[in-house]
Amino acid sequence: MIHKFKQGGLHVVLDISSGAVHIIDEMVYDILDYYPDVNIDQVVEKLKNKYTEEDLREACDDIDSLINEKLLFSPDNYENNVQFKNRKPVVKSMCLHVAHDCNLRCGYCFASQGDYQGSRSLMSAETGKKSLLYLAKNSGNRRNLEVDFFGGEPLMNFDVVKEIAEYGKSIEKLYNKNFRYTITTNGMLLDDDIIDYLNENMDNVVMSLDGRKTVNDKMRPIVGGGSSYDVIVPKFKKLVDKRGDKDYFIRGTFTKLNLDFAKDVKHFADLGFKSTSMEPVVSEPGLPYTIEESDLETIYAQYDELAEEMLSRHGTDEDFGFFHYNVDLEQGPCIIKRLTGCGAGSEYIAVTPEGDIYPCHQFVGNDEKKMGSILDESWDSEMSLVFKNAHIFNKPKCRDCWAKYYCSGGCHANAYNFNGDINIPYEIGCDLEKKRLETSIYMQAKIMLMEE
Amino acid sequence: MKHIKTVTKGSFNRVASTMGCGECQTSCQSACKTSCTVGNQACENK
Numbered sequence: 001m002i003h004k005f006k007q008g009g010l011h012v013v014l015d016i017s018s019g020a021v022h023i024i025d026e027m028v029y030d031i032l033d034y035y036p037d038v039n040i041d042q043v044v045e046k047l048k049n050k051y052t053e054e055d056l057r058e059a060c061d062d063i064d065s066l067i068n069e070k071l072l073f074s075p076d077n078y079e080n081n082v083q084f085k086n087r088k089p090v091v092k093s094m095c096l097h098v099a100h101d102c103n104l105r106c107g108y109c110f111a112s113q114g115d116y117q118g119s120r121s122l123m124s125a126e127t128g129k130k131s132l133l134y135l136a137k138n139s140g141n142r143r144n145l146e147v148d149f150f151g152g153e154p155l156m157n158f159d160v161v162k163e164i165a166e167y168g169k170s171i172e173k174l175y176n177k178n179f180r181y182t183i184t185t186n187g188m189l190l191d192d193d194i195i196d197y198l199n200e201n202m203d204n205v206v207m208s209l210d211g212r213k214t215v216n217d218k219m220r221p222i223v224g225g226g227s228s229y230d231v232i233v234p235k236f237k238k239l240v241d242k243r244g245d246k247d248y249f250i251r252g253t254f255t256k257l258n259l260d261f262a263k264d265v266k267h268f269a270d271l272g273f274k275s276t277s278m279e280p281v282v283s284e285p286g287l288p289y290t291i292e293e294s295d296l297e298t299i300y301a302q303y304d305e306l307a308e309e310m311l312s313r314h315g316t317d318e319d320f321g322f323f324h325y326n327v328d329l330e331q332g333p334c335i336i337k338r339l340t341g342c343g344a345g346s347e348y349i350a351v352t353p354e355g356d357i358y359p360c361h362q363f364v365g366n367d368e369k370k371m372g373s374i375l376d377e378s379w380d381s382e383m384s385l386v387f388k389n390a391h392i393f394n395k396p397k398c399r400d401c402w403a404k405y406y407c408s409g410g411c412h413a414n415a416y417n418f419n420g421d422i423n424i425p426y427e428i429g430c431d432l433e434k435k436r437l438e439t440s441i442y443m444q445a446k447i448m449l450m451e452e
Numbered sequence: 453m454k455h456i457k458t459v460t461k462g463s464f465n466r467v468a469s470t471m472g473c474g475e476c477q478t479s480c481q482s483a484c485k486t487s488c489t490v491g492n493q494a495c496e497n498k
Contacts, residue, residue: 012459019462023453062453071461072454083471093478144475144496180477184485206485237472251485279485292465307494326492329460334472338464341490404489405464411480437491 002073003402005029005031007442008308010449014441015066017076017403021329022066022443027051028059035060036073046370048125060405079393084336088285091345092139093146095350095361096131096164096267098123099157103188105196106257107219108281108295109395110287114152116365118354123225123353128164131351136175138170148182150350150361156190163372165201184204186220187232187239187356195239203247207236211264211278219289234269240273249323251277255289262306269313270319277323280432282414291428300435307439311446324436329408341408345371345387362413369416387412390422407433463495473497 001016004024011029013022026031030050040060040221042419043055051059056132066072099122101112114120117155135145147168149161161183167443168179182204190198198205210216213229220228240248250273256260261278280299283290291299306322313319332338342348345359352364371380392398392409401407410433414426475496 015462017464019464020461021459021462023457028455059455061464062455066458067453069461070465071458074465078471081471087471095480142475146478181491189496249476274466290496324492328492328494331460331463331495333476334474336471336474337476337493338490340479343478344480348480361485409491440492441459448457448459 001076001402002032004029005438006436010442010445012442012445014429015074015163016135016400016405017070018071018074019329019405020071021441021445027055028063031063032058035063036067043314049209049366050133057168060428065316078220078335078339084339087336088191089319089346090138090140090142091349092142093348094131094135095148095150096128097130097151097350097352097364098149098154098161099152100353101156102153104186104224105223108253110282112154116247118365121353123160125160125163127355127374128160129357132168133166134374134377136171136177139177144180146176146180146182148184150184153186153188154183155185155220158194158292160195177271184208187230187235190235190239195242198206199246204240204246207248207250209233209236209250211267215258215264218257237272249275249277253279254297255422256291257289259295260302262302262309265306265322266309269318274320276320293428296431299402299432303435303439308441311443314447322342325440325443329439337404338352338408340391344412346384360413395423395425403434403437406437
């Protein structure tokens with residue numbers, strides 16, 4: 001199976017099962033409409049008015065060479081792989097909801113402005129410690145365990161964050177684990193001491209900002225109104241200035257109200273942030289900010305504009321990264337990960353302030369999807385099995401999709417929220433994912449040519 | 453080859469026999485939290 005596309009004057013073909021990527025000329029692009037389903041003579045007959053027979057035969061030879069090297073139309077045997085069939089997932093990462101409360105009132109918040117349809121509450125240090133202990137004890141041979149301090153706004157419970165993080169480090173040796181911490185914050189409560197603590201103890205810091213001041217403040221007002229941009233941008237800059245080489249993301253959400261989001265990502269870069277992310281809002285149909293199918297072409301053009309901007313800055317002091325364009329074509333995640341996706345409900349769980357377990361942060365507040373409790377270590381293994389089995393081969397739409405080994409089936413929560421079934425992916429999400437992947441692959445091809 | 457330039461030979465086949473170690477990061481943990489791109493996660497054995 002292959003996927004070919006044109007972008008920025010390049011013709012590109014991706015071999016789905018090997019991950020190989022090739023830049024091809026227009027003739028090969030045309031030939032691949034037919035070949036190798038038909039033989040070379042038939043290809044010549046179909047395309048003789050556009051190309052010479054000699055050239056067509058030469059191009060088919062090139063294609064044959066790649067097929068022989070298993071770099072084009074390579075066989076796909078992953079579904080029946082024994083390791084895949086017999087895999088036994090263990091929980092290895094956790095989204096820890098240390099605060100179901102927030103000091104912003106973001107218009108699009110999937111967490112209902114921080115309370116997840118429940119009462120506003122903070123996690124106790126005891127529940128947090130039990131959660132990390134649970135992770136250490138239930139993660140089998142996996143050494144690297146990820147914990148995301150999440151909310152609401154986790155800095156509203158910062159002392160408990162510190163206590164939990166320090167506890168995790170204290171049990172690492174005993175269980176032969178390495179805890180990796182991320183915190184996702186809106187930045188409102190950052191001060192010098194907290195910045196220093198996060199830079200020292202968090203492996204990754206995700207900072208929420210939607211871009212330009214007008215865009216950010218429209219959807220991310222302070223409780224009672226007022227600009228959050230003016231408060232948080234200087235704090236985020238200070239954190240990043242002091243962070244050195246450690247990972248961070250400045251992360252925004254775009255909605256139908258700012259479909260020109262490439263300007264917001266450029267704004268991040270112009271503020272000096274090198275590691276950026278911008279996510280399409282996921283919301284109910286019919287809301288004024290909900291992205292609709294009719295917005296797709298505009299969004300695609302924005303992804304193109306962003307890519308060209310990044311290419312124009314490549315190799316200069318002004319360059320920057322964008323999360324969805326960071327696809328490692330040489331060595332990304334292992335193949336089993338590509339088949340099974342995000343791992344929600346089997347490798348990844350979310351824990352609420354009350355210790356309730358959900359398949360991921362986006363299911364929190366949906367009683368039907370509560371799958372256990374950290375407090376009594378209850379665990380709905382039947383529900384976990386349903387999530388474990390929600391891999392690309394059990395999703396009819398994914399089986400024949402060229403992007404399946406990069407997207408890996410998409411977001412279960414989006415699928416459930418839009419289609420009532422975790423095995424039926426959210427269509428607009430698929431379209432956007434495919435556009436981002438094509439653009440990422442195109443950029444890498446372009447960079448290779450620029451550096452030749 | 454005159455008509456084709458290979459950008460990458462891909463990585464999938466290199467680990468196809470073992471399917472990989474499974475240590476790679478959970479995709480949602482890094483930055484997105486609302487969508488899923490597995491392909492941009494890093495390999496722990498790199």
